[in-house]
Amino acid sequence: MSAQLLQLLALFGAFWTAIALYARKSPSPAPVRFAGALGLGAVFAHLGWALLHWPAIAAHPSALLDPVRGLTVLFVPLGLLLLERSPAAFASLPLAFAVARLGCLATGCCHGPDGEPTPLYAIGGLVVLHAVVRRLPAHSVSPTVITGLGLIRLATEPLRAMPPLGEPLLPAAWIAAAWIAGGGMLAIASARTPRAALG
Numbered sequence: 001m002s003a004q005l006l007q008l009l010a011l012f013g014a015f016w017t018a019i020a021l022y023a024r025k026s027p028s029p030a031p032v033r034f035a036g037a038l039g040l041g042a043v044f045a046h047l048g049w050a051l052l053h054w055p056a057i058a059a060h061p062s063a064l065l066d067p068v069r070g071l072t073v074l075f076v077p078l079g080l081l082l083l084e085r086s087p088a089a090f091a092s093l094p095l096a097f098a099v100a101r102l103g104c105l106a107t108g109c110c111h112g113p114d115g116e117p118t119p120l121y122a123i124g125g126l127v128v129l130h131a132v133v134r135r136l137p138a139h140s141v142s143p144t145v146i147t148g149l150g151l152i153r154l155a156t157e158p159l160r161a162m163p164p165l166g167e168p169l170l171p172a173a174w175i176a177a178a179w180i181a182g183g184g185m186l187a188i189a190s191a192r193t194p195r196a197a198l199g
Contacts, residue, residue, distance in 0.1 A: 006106045007103040010101075013099045021088075021091065022091075040079035042076065042079070044076065050063075051169070052168035053169070055169075073100065074175045074179060087138040087142055093145055101123045102123070105123065118160050122152055125148075148183075151180060153179075
């Protein structure tokens with residue numbers, strides 16, 4: 001089985017994992033809107049990857065046509081923030097991302113310079129984050145997911161090898177730190193919002 005097919009299967013599994021978790025947890029599910037949010041997030045992930053590696057992409061623009069060659073998952077939550085901000089939507093992300101990382105693990109991408117199974121560490125962190133989020137009140141879910149995704153990427157970034165297209169224009173650790181800060185600000189805003197207004 002080709003590496004590209006394995007990646008596609010993992011992304012397909014991640015998408016349906018997110019849909020199933022969302023449908024099960026949302027008190028008023030809007031699956032079409034949520035699917036659109038995931039699709040928009042995937043577009044952001046691909047375009048974000050392209051922008052981060054723009055000099056190499058400009059030299060080889062055909063790389064943009066490969067939907068599984070480059071995805072920076074740190075951009076995926078932008079789709080949810082624009083289209084579906086519910087706690088159930090964000091609660092679906094950690095386990096879905098863990099499923100997506102199975103493709104990285106199977107194909108050997110995103111490993112460390114000496115072959116360390118960096119995707120396995122990320123999967124472990126994502127599964128723990130999923131377990132934590134399941135036990136949180138609704139108003140704490142989105143801030144915790146956003147902060148947790150940033151922390152996991154920040155923790156695993158030093159273990160990752162140089163990307164095939166070279167050093168990105170903006171280090172992924174900076175994007176991860178921005179999500180951590182954003183999650184913190186969202187947590188403060190949620191704490192100040194009266195519980196009745198949160199539904």
